[in-house]
Structures are given as structure tokens and as C-alpha cells.
Amino acid sequence: MAIVASGTTASPTAPAAQGVGPLLRSWRERRRISQLELALRADSSARHISFVETGRSRPSEEMVLRLAEHLEVPVRERNALLLAAGYAPRYRQTPLEDPALGPLREGLERLIRGYEPYPALVVDATYDVVSANRGITMLLEGIPERLLAPPLNAMRLTLHPDGLAPRIRNLREWRGHLLAQMERQVALHRSAALRELYEEVAAYPVPRGAPETAEPPVRVPYFALPMRIEHDGRVLSFVSSISTFNTPMDVTVAELAIETFLPADPATVEYLHSSWAGESRGAWRE
Structure with missing residues (x-):
């Protein structure tokens, strides 16, 4: 049975209108990680994480990807986080049948x-x-x-x-x-x-x-x-x-x-x- 294009793919999450902060907070709460624990993992501070989540601070592209990695955010959703933060998607989505x-x-x-x-x-x-x-x-x-x-x-x-x-x-x-x-x-x-x-x-x-x-x-x-x-x-x-x-x-x-x-x-x-x-x-x- 040869490789074929699958019929459906997981739907990407649309970037939240209010920005990347609420999305990051949602992923953090889903993972049951405190702001302090996430800050320690990402070499940041709980204060900065709080500012990012509330929209008081715009994270850099590197910070978005670093937080996404420590929150184990799937690759598809990392693109959504980048878009919500005002950056271009980092990861391609190449059809399986593409050369x-x-x-x-x-x-x-x-x-x-x-x-x-x-x-x-x-x-x-x-x-x-x-x-x-x-x-x-x-x-x-x-x-x-x-x-x-x-x-x-x-x-x-x-x-x-x-x-x-x-x-x-x-x-x-x-x-x-x-x-x-x-x-x-x-x-x-x-x-x-x-x-x-x-x-x-x-x-x-x-x-x-x-x-x-x-x-x-x-x-x-x-x-x-x-x-x-x-x-x-x-x-x-x-x-x-x-x-x-x-x-x-x-x-x-x-x-x-x-x-x-x-x-x-x-x-x-x-x-x-x-x-x-x-x-x-x-x-x-x-």
C-alpha cells in the first residue's frame, strides 16, 4: 500500500485577535505550569512572562519559539503563535505528494x-x-x-x-x-x-x-x-x-x-x- 496524500489534516488554530499573550497563557495553563516555572525553563523572569501574557510586553520571535518549545506546543500551533505575535510563520506545510x-x-x-x-x-x-x-x-x-x-x-x-x-x-x-x-x-x-x-x-x-x-x-x-x-x-x-x-x-x-x-x-x-x-x-x- 503506497504512500498517498491523506484526506484531512488537523486544522490550524487561528491567531487570537487580542495577540499572542492569551494564546501562550492558554498553553501554559493546559500544561499546568506556573509562570515562574516557565520562566526558569526559558531563562526569563516571571515578571516578563506575566507582561507577555497580559500584552504589556511584545515577545521577540526567539522568545515566542523558546516558550513554545518549553510548553511542547505542536509545530502547527507554533506558526499560529508567531502570527499572533506579528511574525511570519517559521514552519512550512509541504503537501506529502510534493516532489x-x-x-x-x-x-x-x-x-x-x-x-x-x-x-x-x-x-x-x-x-x-x-x-x-x-x-x-x-x-x-x-x-x-x-x-x-x-x-x-x-x-x-x-x-x-x-x-x-x-x-x-x-x-x-x-x-x-x-x-x-x-x-x-x-x-x-x-x-x-x-x-x-x-x-x-x-x-x-x-x-x-x-x-x-x-x-x-x-x-x-x-x-x-x-x-x-x-x-x-x-x-x-x-x-x-x-x-x-x-x-x-x-x-x-x-x-x-x-x-x-x-x-x-x-x-x-x-x-x-x-x-x-x-x-x-x-x-x-x-
């Missing part, structure tokens, strides 16, 4: 293909899938076409009652993990699209009788919460890992995440490798 991002696309494709036969995918800020390998394709076999229509969304595919949800043996556990992950992202990003997605998938019904946990037939000392999913009459176990780019200078790149699924038990490893070996005989569909 300038060709090396990035090629690198991501090589990365997730190299992870096969284990599943791996790349998603954007609203969990739309921009690329996936054949390990993911295998898990999606039998999913209704309407759920596979672009833009393919990882959260919808996983939690929809017609998606992967009925196949996940520990659905309540895994659903709780995914919703908590989304809640953290909603708290971090000011994205109406992300909040709407969260409200949509959180409202999906959980099948009756779905257990809180699903014990494997053989006790395995899992080192992280696994997703235990049925495939072709077997139960496969995976733990997931999410990676993002270090110090991105582009909004599009900053909002990409690579999720890889590591087999959590020997039986899953054996099954995936045997299926991969049989791919040339039609075991996995392209």
Missing part, C-alpha cells in the same frame, strides 16, 4: 517494507493512513470495502463494529488503550477534526459479552499490553510502538507517525514467517 518530500516518502516506504512480515503503517495527525505494508494488508482481509475507501482511517478500521473490533480478543483493553491515546492527542493538539474523530469512535458499540481481558491459551509474560487478534482461525498477539520525527521543520512531517507491530509471542512469529514464505503461492493478497 520536495520524495526522499521522505521513499524512506518511509523502505522502512515499513523492511519490517515485513510484521505489520507497520504511517498515519497523519488524524490517524488517516498514508502508507501501510503487507503485514497490515493481511490483517485487513475481509474488511468491508466501505471501510477501506480513502481516506483510510486507522482508528475507524480498528474500533468500528464492522472493522477489526469483532476480531480483537481483548477489545475492551485495546479499545481503552486507543481512546486514552487519542485523549492525550486531543489535549496536545487544538484540532476539531481529531476531537470529532474521537467522539465518533468512542461512540461505537462494544460487542456484548466482550471480556475485559482475554487470556491466551498458554500464559505468556507480555512486556506491554498486546493486541490479540484473530486471523484465519488463529489468534495473533502484537505490541505496538509509535515513532515520530526528531525536531521536524515542516508541519506535515511533524504530524506523521510510524506505528510498528511487534509479535508478542513465538506462535505469532512462526505464523507470520510461514505465511510470508507462502506468499508466492498466494497466501497473502497484494
